[in-house]
Amino acid sequence: MGHSATGEVICYKEMDKDDHFYGFGEKTSFLDKRGEKMTMWNSDVFAPHNPEIDALYESIPYFMTVNKGKAHGIFFDNTFKTVFDMKSSDETYSFSAEGGVINYYVLAGPSPKDVIKQYSYLTGRMPLPPKWAIGYHQSRYSYETEDEVRELVQTFKDKQIPLDAVYLDIHYMNGYRVFTFDEERYPNPGQLIADLKNEGIHVVPIVDPGVKVDPEYSTYQEGIQGDHFCKYMDGKIYNGDVWPGNSAFPDFTNETTRNWWGEKHDFYVDKGVEGIWNDMNEPAVFNETKTMDLAVVHGNDGYPKTHRELHNVYGLLMGKATYEGLQERLNGKRPFLLTRAGYAGVQRYAAVWTGDNRSFWEHLQMAIPMCMNLGISGVPFCGPDVGGFAHDTTGELLARWTQVGAFTPFFRNHSALDTVQQEPWEFGEDIEAITKKYINLRYIWMPHIYSLFKEASDTGVPVMRPLLLEYPADPEVFNLSDEFMIGDSVIIAPILHPDKNHRAVYLPKGTWINYWTGEEYSGQEYHLVKANLDTLPMFIKKGAIIALGQEKRSTEEKDKRVTFHVYPSMDGGDYFFMKMTGGPLITRKERLLKAMCVMK
Ligand code: GLC
Numbered sequence: 001m002g003h004s005a006t007g008e009v010i011c012y013k014e015m016d017k018d019d020h021f022y023g024f025g026e027k028t029s030f031l032d033k034r035g036e037k038m039t040m041w042n043s044d045v046f047a048p049h050n051p052e053i054d055a056l057y058e059s060i061p062y063f064m065t066v067n068k069g070k071a072h073g074i075f076f077d078n079t080f081k082t083v084f085d086m087k088s089s090d091e092t093y094s095f096s097a098e099g100g101v102i103n104y105y106v107l108a109g110p111s112p113k114d115v116i117k118q119y120s121y122l123t124g125r126m127p128l129p130p131k132w133a134i135g136y137h138q139s140r141y142s143y144e145t146e147d148e149v150r151e152l153v154q155t156f157k158d159k160q161i162p163l164d165a166v167y168l169d170i171h172y173m174n175g176y177r178v179f180t181f182d183e184e185r186y187p188n189p190g191q192l193i194a195d196l197k198n199e200g201i202h203v204v205p206i207v208d209p210g211v212k213v214d215p216e217y218s219t220y221q222e223g224i225q226g227d228h229f230c231k232y233m234d235g236k237i238y239n240g241d242v243w244p245g246n247s248a249f250p251d252f253t254n255e256t257t258r259n260w261w262g263e264k265h266d267f268y269v270d271k272g273v274e275g276i277w278n279d280m281n282e283p284a285v286f287n288e289t290k291t292m293d294l295a296v297v298h299g300n301d302g303y304p305k306t307h308r309e310l311h312n313v314y315g316l317l318m319g320k321a322t323y324e325g326l327q328e329r330l331n332g333k334r335p336f337l338l339t340r341a342g343y344a345g346v347q348r349y350a351a352v353w354t355g356d357n358r359s360f361w362e363h364l365q366m367a368i369p370m371c372m373n374l375g376i377s378g379v380p381f382c383g384p385d386v387g388g389f390a391h392d393t394t395g396e397l398l399a400r401w402t403q404v405g406a407f408t409p410f411f412r413n414h415s416a417l418d419t420v421q422q423e424p425w426e427f428g429e430d431i432e433a434i435t436k437k438y439i440n441l442r443y444i445w446m447p448h449i450y451s452l453f454k455e456a457s458d459t460g461v462p463v464m465r466p467l468l469l470e471y472p473a474d475p476e477v478f479n480l481s482d483e484f485m486i487g488d489s490v491i492i493a494p495i496l497h498p499d500k501n502h503r504a505v506y507l508p509k510g511t512w513i514n515y516w517t518g519e520e521y522s523g524q525e526y527h528l529v530k531a532n533l534d535t536l537p538m539f540i541k542k543g544a545i546i547a548l549g550q551e552k553r554s555t556e557e558k559d560k561r562v563t564f565h566v567y568p569s570m571d572g573g574d575y576f577f578m579k580m581t582g583g584p585l586i587t588r589k590e591r592l593l594k595a596m597c598v599m600k
Helices: 112-123 146-158 189-198 217-227 253-264 307-331 363-378 395-405 428-444 447-461 574-583
Strands: 009-012 017-023 038-039 062-069 069-078 082-085 091-098 106-109 165-168 204-207 239-242 246-248 275-278 336-339 351-353 485-486 491-494 504-508 511-514 520-522 523-531 536-540 545-548 562-566 595-599
Touching: 017 363, 062 112, 069 091, 069 112, 106 112, 112 447, 146 165, 146 189, 189 204, 204 253, 204 336, 217 246, 217 253, 253 307, 307 336, 363 395, 363 485, 395 428, 428 447, 447 485, 447 545, 520 523
Parallel strands: 165 204, 204 275, 275 336, 336 351, 562 595
Antiparallel strands: 009 091, 017 062, 038 082, 062 069, 069 106, 082 091, 239 246, 485 491, 491 536, 504 523, 511 520, 511 536, 545 562
């Protein structure tokens, strides 16, 4: 351990030749982070995400070491900029911070799942999200008018494609002023939201932290009068440019400001909103450093600290203000919050999407280890922009990405201004049939997926898992980045390249059944699997029971019947009986429904 004259602190640890490293929140590159050096500094990165970018929107200074099947974790609870160096030496690794103290927790494991349970016990677990949050969501920067939103929803209806939420990006506002609607584009938002709710669809508006500097704008006036904005030590308010132009930023480190911000959500809740999308909360500022001046001093409830020290928790605290504000206003309904920035513990308030990816096959590939490592880092509710945000997607990429999205915990198609439209029907009938098939599949699999969300909210063990969590001693899975598990008995092995209809699939110990064909495969082997554009390779472990529901228009429509698909196994015969009586296989409500078993 060390402490430099400039206040930097560093801790070295021995590195064993069999150590493999996972977690670190939201990072690019492959699953195993041995050989990587990563920085924790919440950053808005629009430039294409690639393996060289070592700081993105989330900072989770935590990782898990797995060595021959045994695991332990380290949570370095330091909000300054931190660096984890698993690269510079073969004998040691280090973690360091620009300031503060070496304050870290060792999570003893011994299994990878134990480490996640311990870490999430410490930093908190995801509250069970409302079911609609787990359905299919459609977004675009931006659906600019009320008519456009109505037409979009009508098209989903006409084409019988399920839909649970539509997002309103920044154009819904009056000059990008948060807590306003543009009166021309959105003349009657309350009616729009009510009408959509009647169709079983929720509206999720974006709320950024930047408040436009405008003396005639009530939120700015209140912020000034209530002393809610971030300031320098001499009391001068910090202003920076974001979407609305010159803006002030609420100081979420103060409880009074968090309460004020929470109360502001009356504006949305009164119109029927139950979910909010927080963006630009690193905070992002359009300047050289891409963020707030580090010399700003946050109030921090009477314990003032610089932005240099609290930068990484700005998004987390905005999430806390928003989530708690919604919770207080929703009369017992569960709120939904989506965030771009966060710190360790962000899962207590929000789902995380992985920011501004592009419509690149490489970004589809990267999304899988990124989300698996977020899951290991205590954030089970995560997903990328399906189809890719920037750049023009293609029908083939959208089809393959929708197949993956059907099984990522968060499932939202979102794309940027000036890119081709990428709603499920934009690329002709063949692609539409495929995107529709997989959006439907999400709803059919909803009872199983929702049960896994329940497990994640109870234990922290993620919904989307690397094979490593279930088979930590199998060397084939240490860096397996192109397959993932849903729970403990389903493997998804998507096609992640253009013009490919075959891939090698590794199946670990056990016997595995092809979900589509019923074909049986032996484990601890690679198999060449065929998958035309309409096929997502999926494998179920023998001995499992999967609870499946039905196609529906949205999660508002209840399953009339839940079917238990039993994959009996001679060697694991009592496995599924244990599952039936023990685990939260089905939610309480569904338990009352008539159950039917189908033997596979
Ligand atoms: C940021 C977000 C993106 C959003 C855009 C406009 O780039 O990451 O999702 O569409 O801002 O609000």
